[in-house]
Amino acid sequence: MTSIAILGAGRVSANLATKLLEAGHRVTVGTRGGVDNWAGPPVTLAGMEQAARDGEIVVNATPGEGSVERLVALRDALDGKILIDLANATGRDDEGRPSGLLYTGRSLAEHIQQALPATRVVKTLNTMLFPVMTAPGSLCSPPTAFLSGNDAGAKATVRDLLADLGWADEWIEDLGDITTARGTEALMLLVPSIVRNHGLKPFALTIASMR
Numbered sequence: 001m002t003s004i005a006i007l008g009a010g011r012v013s014a015n016l017a018t019k020l021l022e023a024g025h026r027v028t029v030g031t032r033g034g035v036d037n038w039a040g041p042p043v044t045l046a047g048m049e050q051a052a053r054d055g056e057i058v059v060n061a062t063p064g065e066g067s068v069e070r071l072v073a074l075r076d077a078l079d080g081k082i083l084i085d086l087a088n089a090t091g092r093d094d095e096g097r098p099s100g101l102l103y104t105g106r107s108l109a110e111h112i113q114q115a116l117p118a119t120r121v122v123k124t125l126n127t128m129l130f131p132v133m134t135a136p137g138s139l140c141s142p143p144t145a146f147l148s149g150n151d152a153g154a155k156a157t158v159r160d161l162l163a164d165l166g167w168a169d170e171w172i173e174d175l176g177d178i179t180t181a182r183g184t185e186a187l188m189l190l191v192p193s194i195v196r197n198h199g200l201k202p203f204a205l206t207i208a209s210m211r
Contacts, residue, residue: 001025002161005055007048007070008062012086012130014040016059016165019134023164028054032070052077057084057161060112064089065102068111078119082154084161085109085123085181086133088188097192101185109148109181120154122147123181124162126188128204134165136204143204147174148181173207 002025006013009031017027017040028044030051038045044054052058052074062070064087071078089108090098103111109123124147125133136143145167149155159172175183187205194203 003028003054003056004059004161005030005051005057006059006061007051007074008060009038009040009045010061011039012061012133013059014038015130015134016061017041017043019165025164049074049077052081055081057082057157059083060085060087062087064108067108068115071112072115075116075118078116080118082120082122082151082157083112083116084125084158085112085121086125088126088185090188093192097195098188099192101189103185107148107179107181107185109185110178113150113178120149120151121178122149122151122154122158123178123184124148124158127184129200129202131202132204135202136165136167136171138202139204141208142168142171142206144206145172146180146184147172148176148178148184150177171206 004020004025005028006016007030009029013029020027021041028046028051030046030048032048058081060067067087089102091100093099109121113121124145145162147155162172
């Protein structure tokens with residue numbers, strides 16, 4: 001059993017918390033406001049700082065446009081921790097869909113790692129709609145979960161956690177250091193076209209190689 005803190009109390013957090021509890025982990029959800037809108041399973045609900053201090057592993061499920069500011073405020077609580085970054089920092093069009101990257105030249109994950117040098121940041125699960133994060137086997141073809149991070153040990157720990165979420169080892173692709181998150185974050189720019197063509201149903205991006 002691992003103590004996991006999820007920062008953010010939206011649909012992504014509720015989805016992850018359900019699966020992580022089923023896998024036997026202890027889950028704390030960090031929220032900046034009240035808990036009236038929490039629609040997930042029974043978990044410990046706490047303020048952001050307390051949740052970050054409680055978790056051995058911390059998951060950033062906050063909106064990407066404000067993630068750096070929120071996480072910098074938790075610098076001491078995140079010191080030495082593994083931080084799994086799920087967020088994408090994009091602008092929004094009139095219908096709320098991604099319209100462009102807020103960070104050019106470097107990824108959100110890189111900005112987080114630079115701002116928190118004592119925290120081991122691992123980028124993953126940001127190239128899919130949130131239901132796929134905990135049900136990758138539900139798709140008609142195997143999806144890919146990409147890993148980006150500077151610390152090999154942290155990525156190995158996150159790979160094990162992905163297995164608890166239902167990810168087969170061969171579906172996980174370690175891209176390399178944190179700079180490789182630039183590519184996976186840029187894939188978000190495909191989302192409006194994919195949703196327009198296929199509707200808002202669960203999908204993920206994958207690598208299909210020749211047999």
